[in-house]
Amino acid sequence: MSATAEPIRLGVLGLGRAFTLMLPTFLGDPRVRLVAAYDPHPGARAAFETTFGGVALGDEQSVCDHPDVEWVYLATPHQMHARHVQLAAERGKHVLVEKPMALSMADADTMVEVCARAGTRLIVGHSHSFNAPVLLAHELIASGRYGAVRMVHALQYTDFLYRPRRPEELDTARGGGVVFSQAAHQVDIVRLLAGGETRTVRALMGRWDASRPTEGAYSALLQFANGAFASISYNGYGFYDSDTQMDGVGEMGTAKARDAHQATRARLAAATSEAAEVDLKAARNFGGTAFTMPTLRGPDAAQHFGPVIVSCDLADLRLTPTGVEVVSQAGIEFVPIKLPEVPRAEVIDELWRVARDGALPAHGGEWSRATLEVCLAMLKSEASGTDIPLERQVAAPS
Amino acid sequence: MSATAEPIRLGVLGLGRAFTLMLPTFLGDPRVRLVAAYDPHPGARAAFETTFGGVALGDEQSVCDHPDVEWVYLATPHQMHARHVQLAAERGKHVLVEKPMALSMADADTMVEVCARAGTRLIVGHSHSFNAPVLLAHELIASGRYGAVRMVHALQYTDFLYRPRRPEELDTARGGGVVFSQAAHQVDIVRLLAGGETRTVRALMGRWDASRPTEGAYSALLQFANGAFASISYNGYGFYDSDTQMDGVGEMGTAKARDAHQATRARLAAATSEAAEVDLKAARNFGGTAFTMPTLRGPDAAQHFGPVIVSCDLADLRLTPTGVEVVSQAGIEFVPIKLPEVPRAEVIDELWRVARDGALPAHGGEWSRATLEVCLAMLKSEASGTDIPLERQVAAPS
Numbered sequence: 114m115s116a117t118a119e120p121i122r123l124g125v126l127g128l129g130r131a132f133t134l135m136l137p138t139f140l141g142d143p144r145v146r147l148v149a150a151y152d153p154h155p156g157a158r159a160a161f162e163t164t165f166g167g168v169a170l171g172d173e174q175s176v177c178d179h180p181d182v183e184w185v186y187l188a189t190p191h192q193m194h195a196r197h198v199q200l201a202a203e204r205g206k207h208v209l210v211e212k213p214m215a216l217s218m219a220d221a222d223t224m225v226e227v228c229a230r231a232g233t234r235l236i237v238g239h240s241h242s243f244n245a246p247v248l249l250a251h252e253l254i255a256s257g258r259y260g261a262v263r264m265v266h267a268l269q270y271t272d273f274l275y276r277p278r279r280p281e282e283l284d285t286a287r288g289g290g291v292v293f294s295q296a297a298h299q300v301d302i303v304r305l306l307a308g309g310e311t312r313t314v315r316a317l318m319g320r321w322d323a324s325r326p327t328e329g330a331y332s333a334l335l336q337f338a339n340g341a342f343a344s345i346s347y348n349g350y351g352f353y354d355s356d357t358q359m360d361g362v363g364e365m366g367t368a369k370a371r372d373a374h375q376a377t378r379a380r381l382a383a384a385t386s387e388a389a390e391v392d393l394k395a396a397r398n399f400g401g402t403a404f405t406m407p408t409l410r411g412p413d414a415a416q417h418f419g420p421v422i423v424s425c426d427l428a429d430l431r432l433t434p435t436g437v438e439v440v441s442q443a444g445i446e447f448v449p450i451k452l453p454e455v456p457r458a459e460v461i462d463e464l465w466r467v468a469r470d471g472a473l474p475a476h477g478g479e480w481s482r483a484t485l486e487v488c489l490a491m492l493k494s495e496a497s498g499t500d501i502p503l504e505r506q507v508a509a510p511s
Numbered sequence: 512m513s514a515t516a517e518p519i520r521l522g523v524l525g526l527g528r529a530f531t532l533m534l535p536t537f538l539g540d541p542r543v544r545l546v547a548a549y550d551p552h553p554g555a556r557a558a559f560e561t562t563f564g565g566v567a568l569g570d571e572q573s574v575c576d577h578p579d580v581e582w583v584y585l586a587t588p589h590q591m592h593a594r595h596v597q598l599a600a601e602r603g604k605h606v607l608v609e610k611p612m613a614l615s616m617a618d619a620d621t622m623v624e625v626c627a628r629a630g631t632r633l634i635v636g637h638s639h640s641f642n643a644p645v646l647l648a649h650e651l652i653a654s655g656r657y658g659a660v661r662m663v664h665a666l667q668y669t670d671f672l673y674r675p676r677r678p679e680e681l682d683t684a685r686g687g688g689v690v691f692s693q694a695a696h697q698v699d700i701v702r703l704l705a706g707g708e709t710r711t712v713r714a715l716m717g718r719w720d721a722s723r724p725t726e727g728a729y730s731a732l733l734q735f736a737n738g739a740f741a742s743i744s745y746n747g748y749g750f751y752d753s754d755t756q757m758d759g760v761g762e763m764g765t766a767k768a769r770d771a772h773q774a775t776r777a778r779l780a781a782a783t784s785e786a787a788e789v790d791l792k793a794a795r796n797f798g799g800t801a802f803t804m805p806t807l808r809g810p811d812a813a814q815h816f817g818p819v820i821v822s823c824d825l826a827d828l829r830l831t832p833t834g835v836e837v838v839s840q841a842g843i844e845f846v847p848i849k850l851p852e853v854p855r856a857e858v859i860d861e862l863w864r865v866a867r868d869g870a871l872p873a874h875g876g877e878w879s880r881a882t883l884e885v886c887l888a889m890l891k892s893e894a895s896g897t898d899i900p901l902e903r904q905v906a907a908p909s
Contacts, residue, residue, distance in 0.1 A: 263719050264728055266666065266744050270820070270827070315713045315898070317732055317740040321661050321824065330662055330822070332732055332742035334715055342715040344730035344744045346664050352838040353820060353827035358756065375840055422668070422751060424728070426719065429668070429751035440750040442773055498898060500713070 118469045120146040124182030124206070126173050126197055128152035128161055131188035131211040133399045134365075135239060137407045139165070141455030144465050148181045160400030173197055177204045184209055184468060190281065191288035195220035202231040209464055212240040213297040213488065214481040216288045218505070221485050225478035234467050236474045237481035241364075241418035242301035243459040245450040246432045250423060251305050253430060253437060253448065255511055260426025265307050265343035267299050269419030271364070272374040273349030274322065274329040275381045277394035283327045285492070290327030291349045292318070292488050298418045300491075301476075301484045303335065303343045306423050309483065309509035310338035313500040316491035321350060333491050338506070358420045362434040366416040366456055412456050475510040483507050516867045518544040522580030522604070524571050524595055526550035526559055529586035529609040531797045532763075533637060535805045537563070539853030542863050546579045558798030571595055575602045582607055582866060588679065589686035593618035600629040607862060610638040611695040611886065612879040614686045616903070619883050623876035632865050634872045635879035639762075639816035640699035641857040643848040644830045648821060649703050651828060651835060651846065653909055658824025663705050663741035665697050667817030669762070670772040671747030672720065672727040673779045675792035681725045683890070688725035689747045690716070690886050696816045698889075699874075699882045701733065701741045704821050707881065707907035708736035711898040714889035719748060731889050736904070756818045760832040764814040764854055810854050873908040881905050 123145055125132060129152065139147055147165040151173050152158055158169035170176050177185055177200045185201040187194060187210040194215050201208045208228070214237045215221045228235040241247065254262055273291055281287035282294070304311060319330030329350045335343040356362060356369050363369035370376070384390040396403035414434035423430040428441035436449040453459055466472035474480075483506045490501035521543055523530060527550065537545055545563040549571050550556055556567035568574050575583055575598045583599040585592060585608040592613050599606045606626070612635045613619045626633040639645065652660055671689055679685035680692070702709060717728030727748045733741040754760060754767050761767035768774070782788040794801035812832035821828040826839035834847040851857055864870035872878075881904045888899035 263717055263748075264730070264744075264746060266730070266746075268664065268666075313896070315732060317734060319661055319740070332662070332664070332740060334713060334730055334732055336715060342717070342730060344742055346662075346742045348662060348664075348822055348827075350661075350822065351827060352825075352840065353822075353829060353836075354838075372842055375842060378840055424746055424748065424751075427750075429746075429749060431751055438751075440752075442750065442776055444770055444773060498711070500896060500898075 120144055121464060121468050122146050122148045122181050122183045123186045124148060124176040124179055124184070125150035125161070125186045125188065126176055127188035128154065128157035128399050129188065130394070130398055133397070135188070135457065136399060137409065138455055138457040138461060140407065141409050142458055142461045144461050149176045149179045151176045154395070154400060157398070157400035173200055177201045177206055182206055184464070187211060191216050191293060195223045198224040198235065199227045202227040202233045205231060205233060207234040207468065209236045209238065212237055212301070212481070213288070213293045214485050216293060218482070218486060218489065221478070221482040225482060228478060234474060235478040236464060236467060236476050237478070238463070238476050239457050239460045240301045240476070241298040241416060242305050243457065243463065243476065244417055245415045245453055245459055246417065246434065246437055247302050247305060248459060249448060249450050250430050250432055250437045251509070253439065254306065254423065254425065259428040259430070259441070261339065262307050262341045262423060262425050264341060264424040265303050265421065267303055267343065267345045267419065267421045268355055269295070269299060269346070270348045270351030270353045270355040272351060272377040274325050275378045277381060277384065277390050277397070279391055279394060280387060283325050285327045290329070291331060291347055292328050292491050295347055295349065296331065296488045296491060297484060299345050299347060300487045301481070302418060302421060303345055304484060304487070305509050306421070307335070307337045307341045307343055308339045309480070310506040311483070311487050311503050312336045312338050313502055314487055314490040314494050315500045316494040318495040319348070319350070331491060335487065355419045359417055359434050360414070362414045362417065364416060364418065366412045366414045366434060411454050412452060415450055415453065416456060479507050480510070518542055519862060519866050520544050520546045520579050520581045521584045522546060522574040522577055523548035523559070523584045523586065524574055525586035526552065526555035526797050527586065528792070528796055531795070533586070533855065534797060535807065536853055536855040536859060538805065539807050540856055540859045542859050547574045547577045549574045552793070552798060555796065555798035571598055575599045575604055580604055582862070585609060589614050589691060593621045596622040596633065597625045600625040600631045603629060603631060605632040605866065607634045607636065610635055610699070610879070611686065611691045612883050614691060616880070616884060616887065619876070619880040623880060626876060632872060633876040634861060634865060634874050635876070636861070636874050637855050637858045638699045638874070639696040639814060640703050641855065641861065641874065642815055643813045643851055643857055644815060644832065644835055645700050645703060646857060647846060647848050648828050648830055648835050649907070651837065652704060652821065652823065657826040657828070657839070659737065660705050660739045660821060660823050662739060662822040663701050663819065665701055665741065665743045665817065665819045666753055667693070667697060667744070668746045668749030668751045668753040670749060670775040672723050673776045675779060675782065675788050675795070677789055677792060678785060681723050683725045688727070689729060689745055690726050690889050693745055693747065694729065694886045694889060695882060697743050697745060698885045700816060700819060701743055702882060702885070703907050704819070705733070705735045705739045705741055706737045707878070708904040709881070709885050709901050710734045710736050711900050712885055712888040712892050713898045714892040716893040717746070717748070729889060733885065753817045757815055757832050758812070760812045760815065762814060762816065764810045764812045764832060809852050810850060813848055813851065814854060877905050878908070
């Protein structure tokens with residue numbers, strides 16, 4: 114933080130799961146200050162005032178109207194993003210909006226357009242493409258020293274489908290399932306590493322549990338304008354845990370129990386109704402009955418999104434939670450990341466560069482709309498049984 | 512071996528690389544006896560007589576004619592397989608033929624037809640779908656206790672393209688490249704575990720080294736008749752070694768140096784002409800100037816073909832070089848294989864069941880033709896940019 118610059122004053126819309134996952138960042142990073150918030154849950158609003166000393170307001174508009182708010186951090190359900198970005202932009206407020214950016218290209222277009230019209234900035238994140246090892250790999254590739262990127266392989270086996278869910282999270286039409294929620298990460302990472310401009314997508318989907326009737330798994334092939342291709346696979350029904358390939362470090366950058374996926378299923382099995390499941394989810398969120406404040410300490414490892422290998426002409430780069438393993442003819446070299454001082458500090462790094470240093474976002478509206486286009490194309494490809502050509506792609510930032 | 516049954520008397524066509532890789536099996540397994548052989552290299556013929564006490568003959572036909580030969584083990588270059596199977600079948604000899612079975616469906620048809628007409632048996636192998644952990648996983652799936660197979664993921668990063676090659680091995684039209692040579696393994700494994708009946712294939716290929724102008728990498732998606740899908744990826748330009756995910760055990764079932772891929776490239780760099788490269792390859796083969804007889808001891812681990820995960824309704828099965836890790840709601844259970852007494856004893860197990868016990872081959876002509884169909888479809892898919900439907904598939908043996 115430059116000595117003269119003030120912390121960025123955030124207004125928050127939505128104090129649910131996404132906000133809860135950003136808590137360690139907001140609590141620990143002095144570059145942001147949370148000044149106002151709205152959420153329909155009174156418990157969350159009360160907790161916000163207690164925790165941050167900000168003001169909890171009565172609706173979304175009041176947060177966007179609040180004179181102290183510079184940027185709106187938008188963590189409302191996916192389908193509300195477009196409306197809320199518009200609300201903020203029309204009041205001259207910049208927006209940091211959670212992934213997935215939106216559920217339709219029309220909504221993504223609206224978000225880009227209202228911000229352009231208002232002259233406000235839009236950053237989409239957190240997503241795992243902000244993770245320090247991904248940024249380091251991107252930097253190593255951009256250095257040119259390993260030649261062209263040829264092939265990317267990404268894999269993730271999680272307990273995603275058995276975490277407590279609201280009904281809409283199990284309904285693809287309302288933004289549920291692993292494509293909107295998880296491919297949004299994996300595609301963003303792979304696009305960043307493979308140049309960004311996806312040309313075609315072919316995807317297959319798994320919907321294997323009739324009681325949770327949305328996509329829980331996929332495998333897909335992506336072709337890029339530069340000739341590279343990627344294979345991405347995700348299994349959210351995972352008994353197997355691909356974090357075992359990531360030094361036993363979980364998605365959130367902390368050590369993970371070997372039986373974490375089994376424990377997730379056991380907890381869910383104890384919730385005997387849809388309402389009980391919704392309560393289970395709400396309880397763990399900020400201000401909920403089972404919520405515990407995160408301990409504030411620097412992370413031991415970066416957050417990550419499973420095994421990723423990038424093959425270049427002169428080296429294979431394997432992402433780990435603490436750096437990038439570069440395997441070349443010279444042997445194996447480990448390039449460590451600088452550990453972020455708080456989890457997801459990388460998001461605030463980008464926010465700061467944009468808000469205080471006048472930089473353009475790396476994870477801006479056009480970039481993120483292109484990731485959404487790929488995700489939507491995955492669903493279309495599965496339905497049509499064909500490759501889907503892409504038309505709204507943009508190159509990775511350099 | 513049943514006490515009364517005689518060893519199976521093999522005649523060998525081709526004493527090159529494939530034969531060299533079968534040497535530990537032939538030397539160590541008392542169920543086979545090598546009685547005759549032909550190879551164009553005099554050094555290999557001489558070594559055959561010295562090593563096995565069999566007779567080296569002047570051409571392929573003489574081996575097939577030899578009255579002591581019951582089965583012909585065919586390890587000639589891929590494009591000769593059809594002709595040589597015909598030679599053997601017309602003389603009433605059964606055939607064990609190396610993968611890939613052939614380079615065209617027409618040749619595969621010929622092989623199936625001539626054997627059917629002659630009433631002789633055809634087994635295609637060795638391939639890595641014979642490996643004990645693959646067979647164990649197949650058995651665990653067939654038991655039904657884990658429910659339906661939903662998704663298979665297979666991955667392999669090797670130094671394939673930088674091993675010493677004859678010119679035709681770098682020419683796809685003559686059977687070169689990783690699709691014919693390596694997808695033949697991976698597809699056979701995945702088909703066996705996912706039910707066998709592939710419905711469609713979509714594949715992308717990498718041809719990244721102009722000095723070795725054939726496919727060196729691929730990623731593909733396979734859909735199966737039972738609704739399962741598979742994602743398979745192979746990178747034969749690998750600096751990274753996916754055997755690091757297999758307890759550091761290499762494809763041949765023995766411990767592998769971390770810098771094995773780097774050493775392969777260094778050796779090749781020292782061969783400064785095509786002729787020098789051919790010599791380098793020939794030298795390491797049976798009877799060659801740099802050939803060393805394999806030490807005869809039981810393997811510490813099974814041979815394998817890289818990381819494979821099979822997701823069923825009730826468990827994920829992860830293949831390892833010593834067994835199958837079954838991850839279910841009950842936790843992680845490791846089911847060990849019974850280690851084969853000699854490397855690739857599993858091939859002789861099947862050969863024995865067919866030759867002495869009257870069983871039908873699991874890796875027979877129709878089965879293996881279906882694997883070839885998938886491999887050919889991978890090349891077609893890359894060329895056409897579309898899914899390729901498959902029509903000659905057969906179910907996995909139960």
